[in-house]
Amino acid sequence: MEQLMQTLKVQIIEALNLRHLKPEDIKDDEPLFVEGVGLDSIDALELIVLLQQHYGVKVEDPSQGPQIFRSVKSMAEYIENNKKPQSA
């Protein structure tokens, strides 16, 4: 889970063009939206794309967003609980 969170931080920074941040600037449990990192609704949609593209995890209902993307930790937990087994 530690490794996953590290990877996620790198992926989030790249996907959302957060050029002013380095992975070590984002704490595992820091709020991603509104306060903390300060992401917005379009960023949430890009994170949905990130989950699908890199982890094969689909988020069908955008209203689940606030819980899933609350922090890097909650994202990692969601991935762990929902990722499909890797296909050959």
Place this chain on the structure above:
Amino acid sequence: MMKYFVNGFCRINNRKVTVNDILIYEDHQSSFYDFLLKIYPLGEIYPKYYKMDNLSKAGVIASELLLQNENPNQKYKPEDIAVVLSNHSSSLDTDLRYQKSTEKIPSPALFVYTLPNIVIGEICIRNKFKGENAFFIHEAFNPEYMVKYVDLLLQNNQTEACLSGWVEVLGENHDVFLYLVEKKKSDYSFNHSMEDLLKKYNNY
């Protein structure tokens, strides 16, 4: 028809940045993306900058440079400040990137910028301008049209100041000419006329 004044301009063309007749930056080596970053590191104080597409970045940087000397917000109500822009390629630079993303998964962050007027939205969000806006598509910078339109806005008392001009970006090609039109002269000033605008546009 009343006469109005251009109280500041920013020209970004051929990797050169000119503000009110003074060349302030030049860089022929970097990519257009990096060139914009180097002109003014806006992202350091306004992280939302990094999310913008190149068209919006170019427009917002030009407006930052133009308005640092003279920001209409200090003089007028937000609803009285208009933004009227134009270009040739619309949002094609981002349209192409978005289209490419649809090969895998369409990117919402790119789709948001596939309209030319989003650059107006970004300028307004940054500066809290809430007046009228319009975005026109022309073959080339058309000062005759733009002067007429903006003069009408100012004359009909719906607007006190207008940020206007040409913001054209496609790949590495860029051609930006942004200027502020007001009813009274300022320290730096020239006539809001087709002839005078063309002179500055062609000179720099």
Place this chain on the structure above:
Amino acid sequence: MKSKAYAAGLGVISAIGKDLAENLEALKNHQAGIGPITLFESIHKNKLPVGEVKVTNEKLASSLKLPTTLTRTALLGIHAVKEAIQSSGIPELRKWRCGIISGTTVGGMDKSEQYYETFMRNEDSAPLHQIKNHECGKITELIASHFQIQDFISTINTACSSSANSIMLGSKLIANDQLDIVIAGGTDALTRFTLNGFNSLMILDSEPCRPFDETRKGLNLGEGAGYIVLVSEKVLEQEKVRPLAIVSGYANTNDAFHQTASSPEGRGSFSAMKSALEMANLMPTDIDYINLHGTGTQNNDSSEGIAVERLFGENVPKASSTKSFTGHTLGASGGIEAVYSIASIQSKVVYPNLRFNHQMSEIKFAPLKSFQKGVEVNHVMSNSFGFGGNCSSLTFSSC
């Protein structure tokens, strides 16, 4: 401002009809035009309903005696402009200083996105004619050229407020004696580009949309064209034309909040509606009907609803979103809805907001559930709010 502009002719084509009469009949019969995608292949084919114009490109082209290579956007536009000019009864536009201002977001992309696919498979096999009419401006030029309008040609792309802004600009030019006649409105065709893009923003409903309903889940995309022939007083007198309505007020503002979402209190929309009323010299109580922007998204309907209540207080007039019939026609929506608004004054009718069943919690007023006729409609307000914070509001009045 010296004088105002009058509407002398109307033309429309949408998911609910090929002309104004068909559209009005569908509105009267609560007959929506929303259904599955048939125009092109898409992974969303049976998942996302849309408001397609029920006419193929071949039929549109042959009825106008034009090639299909003109693009669907241009064909829809020419079709609607033709009806508008005919209905104005003005025999020769060219006698006057005549312009055309058209709004579009898609331009000729319906053809160029087909080209792109073929091109990616084999560069040499893709037919170039599919991209020659790609640009938004080119569509307006094609329409202008078909009707031989030369004095002023302009294209506006400000997303969903494009054609409302076209009507605004046209009215200003007439009021300031720059032109005598302006054909103003907009046209947009459905494309995969738009469908995929809106889907990535997760604001599309997989069911027919429910504007202003508490359980709404998003919008349905639509296509079509709507144009008004705007004329000056002088043209009215000399051509002995009966005006359908006067463009009494208009305003455009920027919400300055977010690239695509509206501020929760709908500050930009409130400002636009208030300024349009001020220009028209009208009180909120003078408005008989509001054609809401009402896309069916959580965000728009909430913001717009709050702004309407703030402006109209306890006395919100009859209001509805006709996007529940046509879908969201993007660049054409302002034009199509302006046509409906003026027809409302002419025919003394107001339109229902289909599929409304649950009161929205943020507001007290509810949209109309049924079509009503024999209604005294003197002043109508039409809202169009576009991405980029671009908020436009128009008022039309009887004359």
